[in-house]
Amino acid sequence: MSKKPQESMPKISDAEWQVMQVLWEESPLSAAQVVERIANEQDWSPRTVKTMLGRLLQKEALTFTQEGNRYLYRPAVSRSACLRDASKSFLSRVFSGDTRLLLAHLVDAGKLSNDDIQTLKQILQDKESE
Amino acid sequence: MSKKPQESMPKISDAEWQVMQVLWEESPLSAAQVVERIANEQDWSPRTVKTMLGRLLQKEALTFTQEGNRYLYRPAVSRSACLRDASKSFLSRVFSGDTRLLLAHLVDAGKLSNDDIQTLKQILQDKESE
DNA sequence: TGTAGTAGATTACATACGTAATCAATCTGG
DNA sequence: CCAGATTGATTACGTATGTAATCTACTACA
Numbered sequence: 001m002s003k004k005p006q007e008s009m010p011k012i013s014d015a016e017w018q019v020m021q022v023l024w025e026e027s028p029l030s031a032a033q034v035v036e037r038i039a040n041e042q043d044w045s046p047r048t049v050k051t052m053l054g055r056l057l058q059k060e061a062l063t064f065t066q067e068g069n070r071y072l073y074r075p076a077v078s079r080s081a082c083l084r085d086a087s088k089s090f091l092s093r094v095f096s097g098d099t100r101l102l103l104a105h106l107v108d109a110g111k112l113s114n115d116d117i118q119t120l121k122q123i124l125q126d127k128e129s130e
Numbered sequence: 131m132s133k134k135p136q137e138s139m140p141k142i143s144d145a146e147w148q149v150m151q152v153l154w155e156e157s158p159l160s161a162a163q164v165v166e167r168i169a170n171e172q173d174w175s176p177r178t179v180k181t182m183l184g185r186l187l188q189k190e191a192l193t194f195t196q197e198g199n200r201y202l203y204r205p206a207v208s209r210s211a212c213l214r215d216a217s218k219s220f221l222s223r224v225f226s227g228d229t230r231l232l233l234a235h236l237v238d239a240g241k242l243s244n245d246d247i248q249t250l251k252q253i254l255q256d257k258e259s260e
Numbered sequence: 261t262g263t264a265g266t267a268g269a270t271t272a273c274a275t276a277c278g279t280a281a282t283c284a285a286t287c288t289g290g
Numbered sequence: 291c292c293a294g295a296t297t298g299a300t301t302a303c304g305t306a307t308g309t310a311a312t313c314t315a316c317t318a319c320a
């Protein structure tokens with residue numbers, strides 16, 4: 001039940017996140033399928049998506065299994081680990097690692113709807129009675 | 131009392147954030163003073179800090195007033211605007227813009243101490259009775 | 261069976277970034 | 291008054307990134 005070391009998270013760039021999101025959502029997928037899914041969100045050339053896939057393989061953020069002449073891609077790093085990692089570096093970069101500062105900012109900047117606030121209170125309630 | 135358009139936030143890189151943080155903390159400062167403050171946190175060559183200052187001027191994230199042969203630097207963009215901007219792009223990049231997802235993650239990933247949770251509940255309480 | 265389309269691999273290329281070093285002008289201590 | 295220190299400006303340079311195009315091998319239809 002211990003957290004896997006996960007060696008060292010590969011650094012995933014902005015554009016690459018898009019691709020990872022797709023594959024965390026559903027995998028394995030062929031390149032063509034990823035291109036298709038991406039098309040809903042971004043206006044990238046299929047070439048560009050291929051490049052991303054290639055780079056993510058290099059970074060070992062993805063793995064593949066060959067199926068005929070094409071690859072089926074799937075995440076090699078968990079979404080939650082990446083979220084953790086990204087949140088941590090964002091927090092330390094922008095909010096000097098102060099989580100409360102971030103939360104205060106979110107609330108303050110009106111990022112939270114009333115619904116969000118209710119949800120959050122619920123989350124906290126649950127958390128409190130861990 | 132309307133929020134200034136702030137044209138378009140300059141994109142501030144990781145390393146540049148360090149410099150901005152210093153100047154938001156205290157300004158105006160000479161390059162030497164910034165170097166000094168930075169030294170507490172990072173182990174950068176003074177040259178590197180100068181480069182950052184130069185780039186931030188170009189990006190118009192900083193302004194300066196000349197004082198003798200040196201510049202006194204000061205932020206040209208507000209910290210809160212940059213926080214807003216950075217939070218927004220982080221949220222959309224990593225959490226698909228879903229604030230609640232981020233919050234759930236923060237709480238869940240144990241980023242919040244009990245104190246944090248108390249503080250947060252307080253913040254929410256206050257917010258609720260706006 | 262040959263030719264066009266497709267897949268992955270390799271190459272391209274401008275800009276950003278991290279990390280400085282060098283240069284020209286200026287200030288300052290002796 | 292001059293030499294060294296200091297300042298901002300310019301240049302450097304390898305890697306990352308966004309955004310593709312080209313090359314090569316293979317597959318699938320006519």
